[in-house]
Amino acid sequence: xxxxxxxxxxxxxxxxxxxxxxxxxxxxxxxxxxxxxxxxxxxxxxxxxxxxxxxxxxxxxxxxxxxxxxxxxxxxxxxxxxxxxxxxxxxxxxxxxxxxxxxxxxxxxxxxxxxxxxxxxxxxxxxxxxxxxxxxxxxxxxxxxxxxxxxxxxxxxxxxxxxxxxxxxxxxxxxxxxxxxxxxxxxxxxxxxxxxxxxxxxxxxxxxxxxxxxxxxxxxxxxxxxxxxxxxxxxxxxxxxxxxxxxxxxxxxxxxxxxxxxxxxxxxxxxxxxxxxxxxxxxxxxxxxxxxxxxxxxxxxxxxxxxxxxxxxxxxxxxxxxxxxxxxxxxxxxxxxxxxxxxxxxxxxxxxxxxxxxxxxxxxxxxxxxxxxxxxxxxxxxxxxxxxxxxxxxxxxxxxxxxxxxxxxxxxxxxxxxxxxxxxxxxx
Numbered sequence: 349x350x351x352x353x354x355x356x357x358x359x360x361x362x363x364x365x366x367x368x369x370x371x372x373x374x375x376x377x378x379x380x381x382x383x384x385x386x387x388x389x390x391x392x393x394x395x396x397x398x399x400x401x402x403x404x405x406x407x408x409x410x411x412x413x414x415x416x417x418x419x420x421x422x423x424x425x426x427x428x429x430x431x432x433x434x435x436x437x438x439x440x441x442x443x444x445x446x447x448x449x450x451x452x453x454x455x456x457x458x459x460x461x462x463x464x465x466x467x468x469x470x471x472x473x474x475x476x477x478x479x480x481x482x483x484x485x486x487x488x489x490x491x492x493x494x495x496x497x498x499x500x501x502x503x504x505x506x507x508x509x510x511x512x513x514x515x516x517x518x519x520x521x522x523x524x525x526x527x528x529x530x531x532x533x534x535x536x537x538x539x540x541x542x543x544x545x546x547x548x549x550x551x552x553x554x555x556x557x558x559x560x561x562x563x564x565x566x567x568x569x570x571x572x573x574x575x576x577x578x579x580x581x582x583x584x585x586x587x588x589x590x591x592x593x594x595x596x597x598x599x600x601x602x603x604x605x606x607x608x609x610x611x612x613x614x615x616x617x618x619x620x621x622x623x624x625x626x627x628x629x630x631x632x633x634x635x636x637x638x639x640x641x642x643x644x645x646x647x648x649x650x651x652x653x654x655x656x657x658x659x660x661x662x663x664x665x666x667x668x669x670x671x672x673x674x675x676x677x678x679x680x681x682x683x684x685x686x687x688x689x690x691x692x693x694x695x696x697x698x699x700x701x702x703x704x705x706x707x708x709x710x711x712x713x714x715x716x717x718x719x720x721x722x723x724x725x726x727x728x729x730x731x732x733x734x735x736x737x738x739x740x741x742x743x744x745x746x747x748x749x750x751x752x753x754x755x756x757x758x759x760x761x762x763x764x765x766x767x768x769x770x771x772x773x774x775x776x
Contacts, residue, residue: 362391362405365415369423376428384537386434387420390479393439400445417445421465434466434538438483440476442469443525450529465529466505466536472523481519485512490539491670492685503539516686517718561678568663569631572704574638576628588643593626596755596762597651600630600735604657604700610728611750614736616743617757626757627661627704627737634658658735659699665708669715676701676723676732687722691730698731706738716745724748 359371372387379385392403394410401414417437424433437445446467470482489511490503505526512524528536575583579590596615603613615623632638634653660679664672677684679701684690709715720736724746727733736746740756748754755762 364406365404365413368404368415369419372420373423376424376430379428379430381429381431383430384432384434385424385430386436386538387424388436388438389417389420390438390483393417393437393441393445395441395444395473400441400448402439402445416448418448418451421449421467425463425465431462432464432537434468434536436468436470438470438477440471441473442471442477443475443523444473445469446525446527447473450527464536466538467527468505468509469525469527470522472525475521475523477522478519481522482524485515485518485524488515488668488670491668492674501541502537503541505536505538508539511685514685516688558678558681561675565660565662565675568661569635569638572624572663572665573628573631573661573702576624577632577642579625590625590629593622593629593757593762594648594651596626596757597629598648599755600626601651601653604630604634604653604735607698610698610731610733611753612724612727612734612736612746612748613753613755614738614743614746614748615755615757616738616740618740621757623737623739623757624704626755627702627735630735631658631661631702657700658702661702661704663705664703664715665705666710667715668710669718672703672709672715673719680732687719687726691723691726691732694730694732696731700733700735702735702737704737706736707742712738712742713745716742721745721747 359368363371376385389402393400394403395401396410396414400417401410402417403410404413404415407413417439420435421433424430424435435446435449439445446469449467450465471477486508489508492511505528509524509526512518518524571583575581575585577590578585578588580587600613600615603609615626617623630653633642633647634655634657636655639652639655660675662672662675673684673687673690677690679699680690680694680697682690682693684693703720706712706715706720720734723732723734724736738746740758743754757763
């Protein structure tokens with residue numbers, strides 16, 4: 349809707365056929381011409397008697413008990429005030445249903461009368477799908493910087509489908525497609541561009557990406573890494589209370605100071621072990637500007653990393669895999685849709701990136717398998733090395749080959765109980 353996005357019918361999982369017809373029709377009749385409506389339909393579907401039909405909650409007979417997919421557009425647009433409708437069909441053989449919806453609309457809408465009908469289908473007419481694949485691919489695509497920059501207010505359907513079809517994780521038997529009837533394909537108002545920023549108008553996508561990511565990384569530094577480096581829980585808490593963890597810091601500083609060791613390092617430990625504090629300490633002491641704000645007393649030289657040894661730091665909490673990859677791409681100075689694409693474009697550069705709270709990403713397993721593990725394994729050959737902070741359950745999935753790559757703060761070697769007692773005494 350124009351005032352925001354929301355679910356607007358009482359349709360639940362597996363509604364009966366007649367309820368679907370009734371509620372969609374009544375809702376669309378009650379809309380105004382400025383409303384923008386998207387219908388997403390997913391479930392079992394098949395071709396029956398040369399027509400694409402979807403199964404509903406009360407389907408028994410495939411003829412009388414199913415809903416013709418082409419009928420959906422007629423329900424929504426024929427003799428209703430709606431001007432802009434998108435139907436997403438996430439079923440097997442979806443493109444056949446989309447074609448039928450378009451044909452039904454042509455006959456019922458005449459010259460269109462200013463209406464726009466767009467269709468996004470999860471598979472070609474002879475292709476089957478696996479439940480959840482399209483939703484995953486779509487969610488990843490709309491986060492890719494290559495879909496659109498900061499300038500247009502809406503995402504283009506064609507750009508979304510192109511990114512999905514180029515996604516290496518897309519099953520080879522599944523082809524996503526889009527069609528538009530009467531509307532202008534470059535001005536479809538269905539997917540607001542969350543990165544839209546008119547101040548960046550006229551800049552190329554890479555420049556837009558770098559400006560956006562620079563602001564995000566500065567926010568991460570101020571809001572996450574700096575407080576942890578100070579040993580406090582919230583940014584507004586005053587003072588520098590970080591103590592201890594000398595053994596872990598010394599090992600990591602030696603690694604950061606060795607330009608020939610491009611293997612990854614993973615800082616891990618249970619809740620409250622101080623993973624973020626250790627990573628944050630290194631990030632802040634590496635930063636050319638912020639390192640000057642750290643009190644010099646109590647900092648052993650062998651626990652302070654070389655200046656600018658960490659190129660950038662990402663707080664992964666709540667981020668998608670695409671957002672993490674965009675942060676890395678911006679630091680390299682390229683646009684990349686896959687880890688392999690990123691590494692190909694490194695062109696001999698060497699840099700270290702810190703990524704903390706991997707276990708708090710939006711999809712930690714997907715981030716590890718789709719982005720981080722490939723970079724842990726192949727990054728060294730291209731000049732990229734990672735400093736990762738995560739809880740222990742993800743360490744094995746990250747695939748470090750060298751046992752020395754894991755800094756386990758709960759291990760006896762790094763546990764440093766004296767620093768814990770010191771912190772408690774300082775705060776008593």
